[in-house]
Amino acid sequence: MKTRKISVIITLLSLVALLSTACVAPMAAPAADMGGADQPVELSMWYFNWPPGYEYQAERVRIYMDEHPNVTIDFDHSIPPVGEGGFEDKVTSSLATGTAPDIFAVINPQAIKLINKGQLAPIDDEALAGLGFDSVEELKASRLPGAFDSWSAMDGTPYGYHWELSWLVLYCNDEHFRQAGVDPDAVTLETWDDLISVGKQVIEGNPDFYLDDAGNFQRNFIKLPMYFDDTWSMQVLTTFLAQTGGSVLNAERTEATINEPAGVEAVEWMMRVSRELGDPNIGPVIPGEVHAAFGSGEMTCDLAGPWMYEAFLVATESPVLDSGYHAYGMPSIESGKPGNVFWGWAWVVNAASPNKKAAWEFLRFLEADPQGQATASGIWQPLPDIEKGWGAGRVPYADLVAAAADGGQAIFVTGHYAEIARILRGKIEAMAFEGADVQASLDEAAEEIDPVLDGE
Amino acid sequence: MNKAGRVESAVGIGKSHLAARLWPANWRYHTRMKVIGFLFTLPVLVFFLVFNIYPIISAIIISFFEFDLFGPMTWVGPANYQNLTGNKNFWSAIRVTLSFMLFFGPPAWVIGFLFASLIKDKIIGRFFFRSVFFAPTILSAVAMATAWSLLLRQNGPLNAMLGLSVSWLTKQNSALWGIVIMSIWQGAGWFMVVFLAGLQSIPQTFYEAAAIDGAGRWPLLRHITLPMLRPIFAFVVIHTIIAGMKIFTPMFIMTGGGPNNSTRSMAMLIYHEGLRDLRMGRASAISMVGFVLILILTIIQLRLFRVHEGVEA
Numbered sequence: 117m118k119t120r121k122i123s124v125i126i127t128l129l130s131l132v133a134l135l136s137t138a139c140v141a142p143m144a145a146p147a148a149d150m151g152g153a154d155q156p157v158e159l160s161m162w163y164f165n166w167p168p169g170y171e172y173q174a175e176r177v178r179i180y181m182d183e184h185p186n187v188t189i190d191f192d193h194s195i196p197p198v199g200e201g202g203f204e205d206k207v208t209s210s211l212a213t214g215t216a217p218d219i220f221a222v223i224n225p226q227a228i229k230l231i232n233k234g235q236l237a238p239i240d241d242e243a244l245a246g247l248g249f250d251s252v253e254e255l256k257a258s259r260l261p262g263a264f265d266s267w268s269a270m271d272g273t274p275y276g277y278h279w280e281l282s283w284l285v286l287y288c289n290d291e292h293f294r295q296a297g298v299d300p301d302a303v304t305l306e307t308w309d310d311l312i313s314v315g316k317q318v319i320e321g322n323p324d325f326y327l328d329d330a331g332n333f334q335r336n337f338i339k340l341p342m343y344f345d346d347t348w349s350m351q352v353l354t355t356f357l358a359q360t361g362g363s364v365l366n367a368e369r370t371e372a373t374i375n376e377p378a379g380v381e382a383v384e385w386m387m388r389v390s391r392e393l394g395d396p397n398i399g400p401v402i403p404g405e406v407h408a409a410f411g412s413g414e415m416t417c418d419l420a421g422p423w424m425y426e427a428f429l430v431a432t433e434s435p436v437l438d439s440g441y442h443a444y445g446m447p448s449i450e451s452g453k454p455g456n457v458f459w460g461w462a463w464v465v466n467a468a469s470p471n472k473k474a475a476w477e478f479l480r481f482l483e484a485d486p487q488g489q490a491t492a493s494g495i496w497q498p499l500p501d502i503e504k505g506w507g508a509g510r511v512p513y514a515d516l517v518a519a520a521a522d523g524g525q526a527i528f529v530t531g532h533y534a535e536i537a538r539i540l541r542g543k544i545e546a547m548a549f550e551g552a553d554v555q556a557s558l559d560e561a562a563e564e565i566d567p568v569l570d571g572e
Numbered sequence: 573m574n575k576a577g578r579v580e581s582a583v584g585i586g587k588s589h590l591a592a593r594l595w596p597a598n599w600r601y602h603t604r605m606k607v608i609g610f611l612f613t614l615p616v617l618v619f620f621l622v623f624n625i626y627p628i629i630s631a632i633i634i635s636f637f638e639f640d641l642f643g644p645m646t647w648v649g650p651a652n653y654q655n656l657t658g659n660k661n662f663w664s665a666i667r668v669t670l671s672f673m674l675f676f677g678p679p680a681w682v683i684g685f686l687f688a689s690l691i692k693d694k695i696i697g698r699f700f701f702r703s704v705f706f707a708p709t710i711l712s713a714v715a716m717a718t719a720w721s722l723l724l725r726q727n728g729p730l731n732a733m734l735g736l737s738v739s740w741l742t743k744q745n746s747a748l749w750g751i752v753i754m755s756i757w758q759g760a761g762w763f764m765v766v767f768l769a770g771l772q773s774i775p776q777t778f779y780e781a782a783a784i785d786g787a788g789r790w791p792l793l794r795h796i797t798l799p800m801l802r803p804i805f806a807f808v809v810i811h812t813i814i815a816g817m818k819i820f821t822p823m824f825i826m827t828g829g830g831p832n833n834s835t836r837s838m839a840m841l842i843y844h845e846g847l848r849d850l851r852m853g854r855a856s857a858i859s860m861v862g863f864v865l866i867l868i869l870t871i872i873q874l875r876l877f878r879v880h881e882g883v884e885a
Contacts, residue, residue, distance in 0.1 A: 545742075546831065
């Protein structure tokens with residue numbers, strides 16, 4: 117009986133202890149900077165499991181540690197980006213529990229959430245010194261205009277140092293054009309109308325490839341890479357919005373404006389391209405598979421970033437490299453009115469890191485060879501004229517790829533990005549897959565978004 | 573040496589000096605054995621408290637707070653629960669989850685039972701068939717979901733084989749079916765193993781006696797096999813309810829919860845609310861509702877099967 121009482125008491129005490137710890141929010145790590153000259157410094161850094169990226173970074177880490185024997189960098193690139201957000205969720209939960217590394221990569225639509233929660237170190241005077249700039253203005257001037265927009269707080273303070281800035285570029289398979297009697301060198305794909313016109317010509321010239329016996333699509337001429345993935349949906353949507361002057365939210369971020377005429381026009385163009393040059397219901401759905409379909413020669417045209425050449429063609433030994441392809445820049449709705457999306461990954465420093473100075477100094481080194489980075493990983497830093505360098509310049513049609521960045525704008529910035537993107541993605545899927553009415557769908561989206569913004 | 577002495581010697585705590593220091597002299601043998609038993613289970617108990625009880629208690633507490641993972645927790649009382657009643661995403665997730673359970677469970681049980689019935693006898697190649705039927709269960713769920721998203725394309729192999737033109741994963745009224753088909757394929761082998769164990773535990777004498785009385789296959793199934801498998805059925809139903817409430821991976825990989833949120837399960841909604849939208853309070857409240865749902869469904873089915881501690885009432 118006495119033993120039973122002891123057992124009960126021990127169990128109850130354990131439960132009380134657990135209850136009390138359950139009520140306590142995680143403690144932030146101390147923020148004293150340990151990065152004095154020649155003092156031993158241990159940095160930790162995370163990137164996701166994408167070999168072209170982490171292999172290059174790992175080599176830079178190795179060189180840096182050789183040159184700075186007092187610095188040890190624990191680089192973890194094993195985190196799988198399974199599904200959408202695998203890496204980001206790991207970062208979020210580790211920040212919440214005080215176990216995040218000193219340095220990690222953040223994709224831009226998610227950055228503002230972490231900035232608003234005070235989890236990222238700003239690029240302040242100490243960071244500028246570490247990165248080798250005298251002022252924020254000088255830092256911003258060194259990158260493409262607008263590059264910092266979605267890695268900045270509402271007051272304009274930047275928080276991220278770019279590893280990548282991407283925009284969309286139209287790539288098309290030369291062989292498919294030629295098989296339909298269309299000369300890929302002669303066509304002009306300046307507008308979406310041009311693309312739809314040429315696309316129909318290619319389909320009609322080689323119907324057995326694209327259509328089944330009943331005249332239904334069995335292959336897509338192009339499929340917009342935007343389904344089953346919130347961020348890719350927003351990338352494509354932002355591109356078309358940039359061309360119509362539309363926006364998801366008003367300037368104050370208090371109300372949805374996606375259902376206004378410019379927003380509706382943008383989405384109507386997305387649907388036209390999707391439905392007239394293919395069937396969204398067939399073929400690959402997830403964006404990565406859509407790019408792979410272009411690489412394997414299953415699809416004629418694709419919208420992808422400057423990394424298409426290295427990451428999806430060279431790395432996969434794509435047959436398209438042999439058959440030939442063109443990059444056509446980015447078609448616009450109206451000729452001469454370019455518009456594109458900016459998104460990508462930047463390196464950030466944990467606000468709770470005790471080694472911020474050393475972290476920024478290392479990041480300066482990590483990003484100090486943009487042409488080597490472009491060659492090894494296919495990832496372009498957002499530097500003016502990067503396409504003229506020996507590394508990025510190797511990419512076929514590098515001038516056109518670079519020119520496609522004209523009119524680039526960031527995906528909408530709000531702390532409620534994830535929720536709003538999910539709503540919009542759902543409506544895009546209903547419109548594309550099931551033919552739901554554009555205006556009605558966007559009205560529904562606006563109705564669902566407004567209550568979310570009430571908490572902004 | 574008496575029984576107590578043998579056991580104490582076996583665990584090294586007999587009348588040694590160490591034992592004398594560890595145990596009060598007036599503790600009787602049974603008391604000492606209980607303490608020893610408790611100490612042996614302590615590691616598992618601590619593990620259970622830390623990794624099961626602690627998260628449950630945390631979730632209950634957090635469900636009454638507004639908590640974004642980074643800032644302080646703010647007490648909101650039952651507001652997180654009240655908000656769920658008017659939250660269409662929540663009701664949609666409940667509908668998806670219950671539909672999944674309903675459409676996945678019975679076909680998977682039937683197929684699993686048929687497989688088990690086929691391979692329980694000594695037929696040629698039964699070990700091969702057991703392995704083949706069971707293999708999908710042990711394969712990576714992520715890999716399987718990826719493979720099936722290829723198979724289920726409108727112009728994919730499954731439609732070609734069946735002569736169909738169904739947009740399995742892109743239409744709101746068929747996407748869940750696509751996931752159910754994949755889940756049945758993956759889960760039937762597990763049910764097969766469970767039913768096989770149940771079938772092999774039925775004494776052969778029952779069948780022999782019934783056969784002597786002239787019973788055919790259907791009466792044997794109806795009056796011997798199915799009644800004897802009642803505890804097994806109870807187990808698979810509970811398992812299906814629990815697994816169904818937790819279903820996440822196929823939706824996450826194959827559709828991301830789409831199209832238009834038509835395959836977003838409760839587990840996925842919890843993930844979205846908690847980790848993506850940083851509303852841990854609401855995510856915890858949904859978890860608690862899920863817990864209560866599992867409890868209610870389990871009690872109902874236990875009543876239906878009238879099973880108490882594995883013995884028919």
